[in-house]
Amino acid sequence: MRISATVAALSGALVLSAFAVPAAQAAGSDAGSYRSDAAKIREAAHAASGTSAYTASTVASPAADEPYPLNVTFSNVKVHSGKPIVVGAAAHVSVPVTYTLTHGADVDITADDFASGPYLYKGSFANPSNMLFGQDAGTCTATSATVASCKATIDIYPAEGDLTNTDAGAWKAGGEAFALNGQDPTSSSFDITKVGFADQGGFASPNVTRLSKLTVNATPEPVKKGKTITVVGKLTRANWDANNYTGYSTQPVKLQFRKKNATTYTTVKTIKTTTNGSLKTTVKATVDGYFRYSFAGTPTTAPVNAAGDYVDVK
Structure with a gap:
């Protein structure tokens, strides 16, 4: 089962699916929860907007079936210290990433149900052919009332089908954040419109190489x-x-x-x-x-x- 996203066009909207975490990699409930929560919110946001761009500055107002644009932006994204990401045939590769998170005063990044993290994508931001995520959310340290310095890892499992040979070469980096605001994505009463979500791409990444x-x-x-x-x-x-x-x-x-x-x-x-x-x-x-x-x-x-x-x- 692939950890990363597969991408398909459906009725003109970008739909991201297949974000399930294999049981062997979801030993920690926090990791499994972060991945599954992020996937559900991401899919709803992208399916409704028809684009991967989902930030407060680019989305005027949310629809009835999508999260609202969270006032969060990313900058200073540094993947693997700029060194090529070398991946073997089977072994798990953990890629360190640092980034700066800037947020509105109304966004509580210390809340238990706020999370942010980086990812890599192959192809265009609007229509990626593959995406790679971390098992865990990033950890952030506030440097001011609205800025935080963060670090995280992106996890690559080639033995689980994360990569195909055509994926070797150039990738880009992105960042996403969500605020659940007390909502439970596993509940039947989950209200996606009360969840905040931000997604930003176009950051440099070193090549992913064989x-x-x-x-x-x-x-x-x-x-x-x-x-x-x-x-x-x-x-x-x-x-x-x-x-x-x-x-x-x-x-x-x-x-x-x-x-x-x-x-x-x-x-x-x-x-x-x-x-x-x-x-x-x-x-x-x-x-x-x-x-x-x-x-x-x-x-x-x-x-x-x-x-x-x-x-x-x-």
Whole structure:
């Protein structure tokens, strides 16, 4: 089951669904409550307005079946300290986010049923193709009567279907906040019009990239000086569609060498991976040292260096 949203157009309105939290990830009731409450409010707001933009400055007045625009805005959103978000085939990735929350004097951010948090979205703000959220609401510390400094995490579970291979690359960040004002979203008497909601996007985010792996093996070991050394390896990357690692084809990879007792590698040559990600080349044996392959990465795939393989030259 996907944690993130799937998006569909229905009668011209943007409808966000499939926000259920898998039982394995909802061990804490607070986390499950935050995710489910936010999903219900978000879906009602977006379905009624027909757009993801839902702030006090952009929504003149709420409809009879949507929350009212909460006087909250976001700024200074910083995702993962600006570093690429590298996600493997299965392991959970927790992405730290900091942001500034500015609110009206009528908004009590210390209330038990007020919550805010960041998210990531792929594609346009009005019509995202995928969204990633945190399991828990952000924690905020007031810096003035109407401004707070906040931090939170966005949780990515590739093994639960959060990502597909087409999701690798550029994303944007957003923030949302809601005030339940005593309303219980699980109650049959839940009145959505008494709930405040704010949603804001367009913030910068680093790329979400596929974790890569790289191997190297130089033979024979030991080898006589002047003889040929064959260096093989393989470049693979996380396959989010199948939750495994598959070869990364036709990618330039550097063969590098470091002399024994030296501290830096120098590039010997650059070769490309085969259709299944394999690497193979030859060099002449000169001095003792370490061979490795080095991949610089792409906008969709993280860089990686293989561990050096030592060759003793006789």
